[in-house]
Amino acid sequence: MSDDDNAPESAARKNGKSTAGRTAAGQFTKGNAGRRRGSRNKVTALAEQLIGDQAEKLIRKALEIGLSGSPTVLVALLRTIAPPAKERAAPMRFRLPPLVTAADAVAAIAAVADGVAKGRLDADEARVLVTMIEAFVKAKNVLDLEDRVTKLEEAAG
Structure with a gap:
């Protein structure tokens, strides 16, 4: 069956x-x-075959149409040729309390909440900081567990 x-x-x-x-x-x-790795989609391969040597002429014509007053064509060309730049965050001017122990995360998150409440941080900046604090706590907890396991293994034998 x-x-x-x-x-x-x-x-x-x-x-x-x-x-x-x-x-x-x-x-x-x-x-x-x-489909085998690297094999082309049939439609893409057919389109490339049809366009062939005309690609440069087509781009020039589309650019000419775009520059002569068709913003839709111009925007499509610009998005294809030069995709939008990735957003880069400006450096934050916000001081977190030192993070040494996992318990320090409570004070750090309180400082972030205070920064949002007083308008020194926007919600996106606060989200980034809290994510970083959470990552610190996770890493610190893993490190602490590793130390505890090592000590238990040494004591056992």
């Missing part, structure tokens, strides 16, 4: 035989991992 026989009626593929190598539920059969 094959996997196709076990597939529920609702999972039956509507394109049937055109999905060779798949079960009725659409999953790849054993030994069939799908």
Whole structure:
């Protein structure tokens, strides 16, 4: 009995035989991992073949249309050629209390809350700081557990 026989009626593929190598539920059969790594999508390959040597002319024409008054074409070109820069945070001018022990995180989070309340931090900056404080606490807890386990192992033997 094959996997196709076990597939529920609702999972039956509507394109049937055109999905060779798949079960009725659409999953790849054993030994069939799908498209090989690095293989091109047929539509992409066809588009590249059709465009061929005309790519530079097409870009120049689109740029000409965009510069002559079509902002939609111009925006599409700019997004393709020069995608928006990643947002870079400006350095924060906010002083956290020193973080040495996990217990110090309570004072640090209180300082962040106070900074938000007094308008010295916005919500996004506060979120970044709290995430950093949480990461410190997790790392500190792991380190403390590692030290405790090491001491127990040394004491045991």
